[in-house]
Amino acid sequence: ELQLVESGGGLVQPGGSLRLSCAASGFSVTSDYMSWVRQAPGKGLEWVSVIYSGSRTYYTDSVKGRFTISRDNSKNTLYLEMNSLRVEDTAVYYCTRVGYTEIFTADPWGQGTLVTVSS
Amino acid sequence: DIQMTQSPSSLSASVGDRVTISCRASQSISNFLNWYQQKPGKAPKLLIYSASTLRSGVPSRFSGGGSGTDFTLTISSLQPDDFAIYYCQQSYSTLPWTFGQGTNVDIK
Numbered sequence: 001e002l003q004l005v006e007s008g009g010g011l012v013q014p015g016g017s018l019r020l021s022c023a024a025s026g027f028s029v030t031s032d033y034m035s036w037v038r039q040a041p042g043k044g045l046e047w048v049s050v051i052y053s054g055s056r057t058y059y060t061d062s063v064k065g066r067f068t069i070s071r072d073n074s075k076n077t078l079y080l081e082m083n084s085l086r087v088e089d090t091a092v093y094y095c096t097r098v099g100y101t102e103i104f105t106a107d108p109w110g111q112g113t114l115v116t117v118s119s
Numbered sequence: 120d121i122q123m124t125q126s127p128s129s130l131s132a133s134v135g136d137r138v139t140i141s142c143r144a145s146q147s148i149s150n151f152l153n154w155y156q157q158k159p160g161k162a163p164k165l166l167i168y169s170a171s172t173l174r175s176g177v178p179s180r181f182s183g184g185g186s187g188t189d190f191t192l193t194i195s196s197l198q199p200d201d202f203a204i205y206y207c208q209q210s211y212s213t214l215p216w217t218f219g220q221g222t223n224v225d226i227k
Contacts (some may be wrong), residue, residue, distance in 0.1 A: 044206065044218055044219075044220045044221050045155075045163065045206055045208075045218040045221075046218070047214065047215050047216055047217075047218075050214055058214040058215070060215060094162050094163070101168060101169075102168065102169040102172065103150070103151045103152075103153070103168060103169050103210050103211075104151075104210035104216065105153050105165055105168045105210070106153070106155070106163075106165065106208070107164075107165040107174070108164075108165075109162035109163055109164070110162060111161075111162055112162050
């Protein structure tokens with residue numbers, strides 16, 4: 001069974017930093033695209049970052065230069081390093097495997113980890 | 120970026136009702152369209168990919184259709200477990216792969 005378990009969320013002040021982790025089982029984080037999707041309270045879903053094809057990366061405009069996605073094959077874990085956090089980064093952050101079955105799909109998803117940016 | 124617009128934003132229905140949710144893309148995306156279900160406090164789950172292919176394990180009362188810019192998700196007979204928020208998402212373009220704003224299906 002493919003499974004993802006996130007950790008690392010919490011309360012942080014504006015301008016602070018956090019590192020989210022996503023431990024995978026049942027597959028290798030380096031064999032597929034991996035991504036982070038966030039959901040602000042009461043809002044919809046937003047792709048934050050994707051890592052693919054070796055170490056190529058994508059970031060949504062609002063986090064470019066502040067967030068860094070990476071993966072560790074030895075630990076089979078995906079990371080999201082978040083710096084210079086803003087109040088508007090407050091959200092539940094989900095990691096997902098992005099597989100390709102006819103088209104790209106996000107499946108499975110982790111349970112999510114809440115990041116709260118507040119003074 | 121390709122914009123995805125769902126309608127309605129919310130609907131109320133009864134168990135046993137037939138429910139249809141629409142999703143429109145701002146440009147043609149062929150059949151590069153996924154549907155996800157999200158229950159309160161839970162992560163989204165993939166229901167349908169390539170516009171009409173049911174993910175393994177998803178009940179057959181769910182079906183998807185459409186191509187180009189207009190797509191639908193239909194639940195043929197709404198069950199208590201189906202009350203949730205449904206999102207469409209395109210993966211046609213280069214990143215970002217955008218989501219619709221969601222449709223909340225609740226109990227009438």
